[in-house]
Amino acid sequence: xxxxxxxxxxxxxxxxxxxxxxxxxxxxxxxxxxxxxxxxxxxxxxxxxxxxxxxxxxxxxxxxxxxxxxxxxxxxxxxxxxxxxxxxxxxxxxxxxxxxxxxxxxxxxxxxxxxxxxxxxxxxxxxxxxxxxxxxxxxxxxxxxxxxxxxxxxxxxxxxxxxxxxxxxxxxxxxxx
Amino acid sequence: xxxxxxxxxxxxxxxxxxxxxxxxxxxxxxxxxxxxxxxxxxxxxxxxxxxxxxxxxxxxxxxxxxxxxxxxxxxxxxxxxxxxxxxxxxxxxxxxxxxxxxxxxxxxxxxxxxxxxxxxxxxxxxxxxxxxxxxxxxxxxxxxxxxxxxxxxxxxxxxxxxxxxxxxxxxxxxxxxxxxxxxxxxxxxxxxxxxxxxxxxxxxxxxxxxxxxxxxxxxxxxxxxxxxxxxxxxxxxxxxxxxxxxxxxxxxxxxxxxxxxxxxxxxxxxxxxxxxxxxxxxxxxxxxxxxxxxxxxxxxxxxxxxxxxxxxxxxxxxxxxxxxxxxxxxxxxxxxxxxxxxxxxxxxxxxxxxxxxxxxxxxxxxxxxxxxxxxxxxxxxxxxxxxxxxxxxxxxxxxxxxxxxxxxxxxxxxxxxxxxxxxxxxxxxxxxxxxxxxxxxxxxxxxxxxxxxxxxxxxxxxxxxxxxxxxxxxxxxxxxxxxxxxxxxxxxxxxxxxxxxxxxxxxxxxxxxxxxxxxxxxxxxxxxxxxxxxxxxxxxxxxxxxxxxxxxxxxxxxxxxxxxxxxxxxxxxxxxxxxxxxxxxxxxxxxxxxxxxxxxxxxxxxxxxxxxxxxxxxxxxxxxxxxxxxxxxxxxxxxxxxxxxxxxxxxxxxxxxxxxxxxxxxxxxxxxxxxxxxxxxxxxxxxxxxxxxxxxxxxxxxxxxxxxxxxxxxxxxxxxxxxxxxxxxxxxxxxxxxxxxxxxxxxxxxxxxxxxxxxxxx
Numbered sequence: 001x002x003x004x005x006x007x008x009x010x011x012x013x014x015x016x017x018x019x020x021x022x023x024x025x026x027x028x029x030x031x032x033x034x035x036x037x038x039x040x041x042x043x044x045x046x047x048x049x050x051x052x053x054x055x056x057x058x059x060x061x062x063x064x065x066x067x068x069x070x071x072x073x074x075x076x077x078x079x080x081x082x083x084x085x086x087x088x089x090x091x092x093x094x095x096x097x098x099x100x101x102x103x104x105x106x107x108x109x110x111x112x113x114x115x116x117x118x119x120x121x122x123x124x125x126x127x128x129x130x131x132x133x134x135x136x137x138x139x140x141x142x143x144x145x146x147x148x149x150x151x152x153x154x155x156x157x158x159x160x161x162x163x164x165x166x167x168x169x170x171x172x173x174x175x176x177x
Numbered sequence: 178x179x180x181x182x183x184x185x186x187x188x189x190x191x192x193x194x195x196x197x198x199x200x201x202x203x204x205x206x207x208x209x210x211x212x213x214x215x216x217x218x219x220x221x222x223x224x225x226x227x228x229x230x231x232x233x234x235x236x237x238x239x240x241x242x243x244x245x246x247x248x249x250x251x252x253x254x255x256x257x258x259x260x261x262x263x264x265x266x267x268x269x270x271x272x273x274x275x276x277x278x279x280x281x282x283x284x285x286x287x288x289x290x291x292x293x294x295x296x297x298x299x300x301x302x303x304x305x306x307x308x309x310x311x312x313x314x315x316x317x318x319x320x321x322x323x324x325x326x327x328x329x330x331x332x333x334x335x336x337x338x339x340x341x342x343x344x345x346x347x348x349x350x351x352x353x354x355x356x357x358x359x360x361x362x363x364x365x366x367x368x369x370x371x372x373x374x375x376x377x378x379x380x381x382x383x384x385x386x387x388x389x390x391x392x393x394x395x396x397x398x399x400x401x402x403x404x405x406x407x408x409x410x411x412x413x414x415x416x417x418x419x420x421x422x423x424x425x426x427x428x429x430x431x432x433x434x435x436x437x438x439x440x441x442x443x444x445x446x447x448x449x450x451x452x453x454x455x456x457x458x459x460x461x462x463x464x465x466x467x468x469x470x471x472x473x474x475x476x477x478x479x480x481x482x483x484x485x486x487x488x489x490x491x492x493x494x495x496x497x498x499x500x501x502x503x504x505x506x507x508x509x510x511x512x513x514x515x516x517x518x519x520x521x522x523x524x525x526x527x528x529x530x531x532x533x534x535x536x537x538x539x540x541x542x543x544x545x546x547x548x549x550x551x552x553x554x555x556x557x558x559x560x561x562x563x564x565x566x567x568x569x570x571x572x573x574x575x576x577x578x579x580x581x582x583x584x585x586x587x588x589x590x591x592x593x594x595x596x597x598x599x600x601x602x603x604x605x606x607x608x609x610x611x612x613x614x615x616x617x618x619x620x621x622x623x624x625x626x627x628x629x630x631x632x633x634x635x636x637x638x639x640x641x642x643x644x645x646x647x648x649x650x651x652x653x654x655x656x657x658x659x660x661x662x663x664x665x666x667x668x669x670x671x672x673x674x675x676x677x678x679x680x681x682x683x684x685x686x687x688x689x690x691x692x693x694x695x696x697x698x699x700x701x702x703x704x705x706x707x708x709x710x711x712x713x714x715x716x717x718x719x720x721x722x723x724x725x726x727x728x729x730x731x732x733x734x735x736x737x738x739x740x741x742x743x744x745x746x747x748x749x750x751x752x753x754x755x756x757x758x759x760x761x762x763x764x765x766x767x768x769x770x771x772x773x774x775x776x777x778x779x780x781x782x783x784x785x786x787x788x789x790x791x792x793x794x795x796x797x798x799x800x801x802x803x804x805x806x807x808x809x810x811x812x813x814x815x816x817x818x819x820x821x822x823x824x825x826x827x828x829x830x831x832x833x834x835x836x837x838x839x840x841x842x843x844x845x846x847x848x849x850x851x852x853x854x855x856x857x858x859x860x861x862x863x864x865x866x867x868x869x870x871x872x873x874x875x876x877x878x879x880x881x882x883x884x885x886x887x888x889x890x891x892x893x894x895x896x897x898x899x900x901x902x903x904x905x906x907x908x909x910x911x912x913x914x915x916x917x918x919x920x921x922x923x924x925x926x927x928x929x930x931x932x933x934x935x936x937x938x939x
Contacts, residue, residue, distance in 0.1 A: 016454065019474045027429060027472035032421035033414020035592070036473075037543055038624045042855035045543060073414030089412045093404050093821050096829055097270030098411030099418060099543040099592030124864035131855060133543045133593050134270045135832030137866040139825065157404035157821045159290065 007075040017063025022046045024062045033073035033102050044130030047103035048072050054110035073102035081112040088147035093157040096134035104130050108144050117148050225305045228329035229383040233302045246375035248337055250303035251330045258372025260292045265304040266319040267564055269594030271884040272822035273319045275405045279818055283398045284331030286355030294406050296588040299566035314564045315599050317785040317882025324880050332388045341378035342369045393877055402821035419562040419589040422549045424617040428457050431476035432620055434465040434630050437489045437848035439707025446484035453479050462609045473621055492705055492848035504702050508638040508659035513698035514677045517686040520694030522653045526644040533724045534909045536842035538634035538713055539858055544592020545627040546603040549619040550611035552577055557584050562591035564598040572601045576608040596712030600632050625853040632711030633843050635661035639724045649736020654692045656685050659700040661710040683717035689754045689783050690747035714833055715888035718784035726780035726893030740779050741767055757790040761811035764872050765792035776901025780893035787814040787881030793894040797902045799923035801914040805867040815878035828869045830887025836861035838892035842911050
């Protein structure tokens with residue numbers, strides 16, 4: 001029996017220690033937001049945080065985690081960086097099929113946590129491990145920058161379209177605060 | 178009945194009693210769409226969606242919570258005023274749930290924040306769309322085929338709700354207005370929400386004739402960049418994809434199919450696997466095995482512990498080269514079907530020839546294939562993400578022997594489709610395993626299974642020629658294109674009477690350019706048994722636009738003309754596309770100076786009822802590595818429903834096409850696909866992605882397709898840019914970087930570091 005700290009809760013799981021965290025999260029604990037994409041740490045769909053660090057859960061043996069805190073997409077929005085990233089993701093409407101986006105958001109949040117104002121090179125370095133087959137990369141880059149700076153430099157989507165023509169783009173977090 | 182394939186100037190003549198002019202206009206273009214219209218008109222798929230209530234609607238609404246107001250298959254309004262919209266197409270990233278919601282909401286008179294969306298159940302009668310002759314999401318047809326009917330559906334509902342309120346108030350319905358799901362009567366200052374009149378409205382007869390639709394100038398939603406209806410759940414990890422389905426008592430299976438095409442299982446020793454902790458069962462079907470576990474990891478470990486002997490079958494020695502050689506022979510010597518012939522080949526003039534070859538491609542959707550199935554004596558339930566819900570039901574009937582009404586399909590959000598989920602093979606396999614056990618079974622394909630058992634985009638071999646005049650302009654264009662047919666297997670009824678696959682020649686038989694004489698032939702070349710080819714994003718146009726636009730570029734170079742000026746000369750009678758070419762040239766700074774080994778390439782086309790022109794700018798390092806610097810796209814897709822989705826689809830579609838052109842090719846060795854995962858089936862990543870600007874020409878033409886437009890135009894613009902940068906003409910994809918090194922000395926120097934490195938390294 002292993003004890004895991006996931007999203008602030010303690011879970012006792014009866015699994016072999018070589019079982020990757022991904023499958024413990026999905027098939028044992030039942031948190032389905034973390035995705036299976038490749039199983040060999042090539043696509044990043046399974047990215048979660050281990051004490052705030054982005055890791056690929058599909059190759060992370062659960063027995064190696066110990067007391068480190070696991071954070072998944074389900075609660076990353078409770079952190080300041082996660083909240084900013086998710087809001088920017090909404091404001092520029094990043095998602096398409098959405099399957100890779102849990103991993104993209106976890107990687108982007110970890111980046112923003114350690115780099116207040118990421119450059120293009122920082123974004124390349126932090127995000128190149130996350131594949132998106134829909135090709136949302138242009139908006140991912142824009143959303144990370146928007147989350148960091150609050151500056152709107154790409155088409156903003158409208159949340160609640162108005163009766164009148166006075167629709168204003170949604171104000172991103174960071175721009176108003 | 179005569180049926181024009183491609184961009185007919187005359188409306189398509191199809192079942193005129195049920196297809197009105199607006200809808201005909203919306204679907205008049207696109208070989209794949211037209212092919213299926215043919216299918217519809219043969220009566221095979223005659224039952225189709227309607228804006229008004231039809232026979233199956235009562236039962237469908239009853240099964241969907243029995244709302245008091247369900248005027249058609251798309252709209253449910255509950256007594257508490259909540260509004261649910263049922264989506265006739267499936268959401269695989271293309272944003273169609275948002276587009277559909279906007280079309281309905283525009284006429285219904287609600288805000289996008291006031292609705293919830295639902296997947297549709299399988300029903301040809303309620304959700305079948307004419308463009309593809311069924312409940313099928315593909316071929317970039319959804320908006321084209323739903324543009325009219327879904328606005329009508331919204332208008333019908335609004336008229337009924339207003340009528341109920343006006344009756345209650347004893348006022349003229351014409352004196353009422355609707356705003357954000359509330360009906361107002363301004364003269365008396367009264368208001369009623371939709372929920373308050375839902376029951377009364379549900380008892381009213383259908384309006385006849387259908388109410389008039391809004392003038393486009395009065396649109397409040399259509400044309401605005403609105404947030405996707407599925408964004409919020411997708412950023413929180415809440416969206417349920419097929420792989421996320423949880424059913425009580427469910428077990429999970431890892432599977433392995435015989436690696437060779439048409440191979441079968443010979444023998445299996447499962448003793449070690451069965452002894453492993455967490456392994457529940459080992460199952461066999463003709464060509465595959467499954468290990469069932471309490472969780473996927475146990476199943477996967479069990480699968481690895483199996484000792485499997487395969488009978489590799491007739492393809493045991495098959496290789497890519499054998500396939501290529503046979504295809505090339507067909508292209509040269511095979512019997513062709515003439516897709517189109519206009520005029521004749523001039524006796525004089527200079528002939529220019531080229532041969533193009535394109536590889537097989539895998540789809541590699543981010544969500545690997547999967548299906549969850551529960552089979553009992555009297556019912557079969559299926560949970561999966563599919564582009565073809567009714568086809569899933571059909572295969573379940575066949576495999577379980579249960580009648581159609583006992584098959585329940587729960588469609589899910591799709592973690593990418595790209596044509597892969599137009600197939601039902603993952604459902605068929607899951608059914609065959611699940612009917613052997615008493616518990617619900619989730620069958621999960623590993624990434625390796627997903628790629629090795631893809632239904633690949635076919636390989637192609639094209640012989641292209643032109644006769645050019647003294648100015649180097651083509652006066653005759655000839656194409657012999659050859660490859661496996663997807664349509665011929667997937668919908669044989671939709672093949673032309675002469676055996677022509679209209680998808681195979683889309684964007685080849687109808688060129689945007691003024692070329693007086695033309696002959697386009699298609700040679701059907703079937704792949705060996707078991708090598709099943711499938712639809713891949715961009716379908717026929719992705720292949721044909723690469724060929725045509727690469728060749729036009731070759732002709733321009735041969736004539737010593739600028740690539741834009743050369744095309745411009747042939748577009749004088751095609752003002753819509755000429756305007757796009759000019760816009761793309763302007764926005765890309767066409768003609769301005771570039772550093773050495775940097776080049777711009779242009780390509781244009783008219784796929785899927787839209788028009789597109791892309792300029793790709795690349796740098797090719799001295800060592801031959803290709804770097805994307807910038808992409809500029811000009812687009813004319815007629816009326817745009819959601820500009821945000823349009824931009825996203827064009828950007829994403831282009832990257833999908835660029836990714837394939839730069840990196841992707843499926844090869845075969847010893848009868849099996851050699852690639853297996855993202856390490857050897859490489860994909861474009863964010864650090865390789867340039868800025869992609871999308872510029873639209875806005876007009877009130879009927880909406881064109883969008884999901885595949887960017888993909889179809891990507892490869893030729895890239896190849897032309899590489900030519901401009903290096904002088905090397907690519908006749909094959911993916912890009913072979915070894916051809917692109919500046920010279921042998923460059924290969925000896927150290928590779929450039931970082932992006933956009935201009936000039937040499939020392």
